[in-house]
Amino acid sequence: MKIFKILSIILIGIALVSCGGSKKFKKNPIDDIIKELPTDKPYSIILNDMDVHGSFFEHYFHQYKIIKSDSAVQMGDSIVYLPTVTTTDFMEVSESYFKLHADDMGMEIAARDENGKLSKSTNPPGYSSYVGNPRYGRWEQRGGNSFWAFYGQYAFMSSMFNMMAYPVRRSYYNDWRGNYYGTGRTYYGPTSGTSGRYYGTGSTYTRSTRPNSTWSRNNSRFKDKVRSRTSRSGSRYSGSSSRSRGGGYGK
DSSP, rough: HHHHHHHHHHHHHHHHHHHHHHTTOOOOOOHHHHHHHHHHSSSEEEEEEEEOSSSSSSSEEEEEEEEHHHHHHHTTTTEEEEEEEEEOOOOOHHHHHHHHHOOOSSSEEEOTTOOOOOOOOOTTTTTTTTTTTTTTTEEEEEETTEEEEEEGGGHHHHHHTTTTTTOHHHOOOOOOOHHHTTTTTTOOEEETTTTTTTTTTOHHHHHHHOSSSHHHHHHHHHHHHHHHGGGGGTTTSSSSSSOOOOOOOOO
């Protein structure tokens, strides 16, 4: 009995040390990614995929898609910077940062605009640098509504942002720009009772752009882990379309 008590105390001590160690500060890779990207050209960092490893002590991972306009191409008398896309490996992030972005798969979580201004707010993909930017496209009237259309040389960006299946209406963009941009709240697009939110984790937009993602393959297990680990912090995995947030990161 005495040996059993001693072993129990030792195991409890190990668990407490381990739990305490897991709360240590962990620098998120997003900041290192930003340091490696140019400061004078626009780019967008999108949360491409997420995963959780471990059963008792969890480890949290992000994968990012980086869209940067750094490929110079001569077109007629002008030089056009065509966006290129790279995808990172899965990178470990802190539990708190994972919780912060549990709703944001498929969303932009960091960007730099053409004026060099860095933003770590969360926005719909393409909105902060490319949609609404007259350098890349224009608003066109179709069926009584106004939709964003990229110019011919940037037509591939419609596929990049899945805008053929999920077009960006001007009303969506205006709502984001006028009511969410710079406020600390996140815009997940219009919602409906049948399809839920337009953007973000669990949306049909994200499922269609990442059908073979880790999140998609492990949907039930992943959601259970996210819900169990974020319930105490108030994360809204399947809640409303906006959420207050702090800073962020990239590669």
